[in-house]
Amino acid sequence: MSTDHLKSVLKNHNLRVTDCRIDVMEYFLDEKSALSQGDLESKLTGYDRVTLYRTLNNFLESGILHKIPNESGSATYGLCHDTCSPEGHMDNHMHFKCNRCGQIECLDKKTVPEVSLPTGYQVESVNLIVDGVCVKCA
Numbered sequence: 001m002s003t004d005h006l007k008s009v010l011k012n013h014n015l016r017v018t019d020c021r022i023d024v025m026e027y028f029l030d031e032k033s034a035l036s037q038g039d040l041e042s043k044l045t046g047y048d049r050v051t052l053y054r055t056l057n058n059f060l061e062s063g064i065l066h067k068i069p070n071e072s073g074s075a076t077y078g079l080c081h082d083t084c085s086p087e088g089h090m091d092n093h094m095h096f097k098c099n100r101c102g103q104i105e106c107l108d109k110k111t112v113p114e115v116s117l118p119t120g121y122q123v124e125s126v127n128l129i130v131d132g133v134c135v136k137c138a
Contacts, residue, residue: 070129094107
């Protein structure tokens with residue numbers, strides 16, 4: 001994806017264009033998998049941990065990224081699609097975690113089954129992580 005396109009994505013989400021934000025978006029696009037803040041820190045060594053933390057939070061709040069919880073308590077993040085915005089993440093899809101390499105990836109074309117809740121409850125987001133062995137490790 002071109003830098004001009006990345007700049008327009010940031011502007012469309014009401015975010016200032018910075019080198020860090022461009023670099024973080026490019027890294028997510030290149031990796032095509034979920035990334036943690038630690039992944040960003042080891043790859044993008046020109047930025048301190050606070051700057052990367054703020055960038056991740058800005059991307060979460062603006063609908064560019066979604067958080068993928070895991071059993072370790074540390075979050076990983078995946079790129080959202082055009083359906084997400086600051087008002088909410090509408091891109092409910094499954095995630096796959098490889099038990100061998102630990103990689104987490106979005107299964108964009110696999111939607112989360114509809115969840116039926118008792119009266120009075122309101123769904124804000126649904127997370128479904130499928131554990132197994134990825135194609136690379138199989």
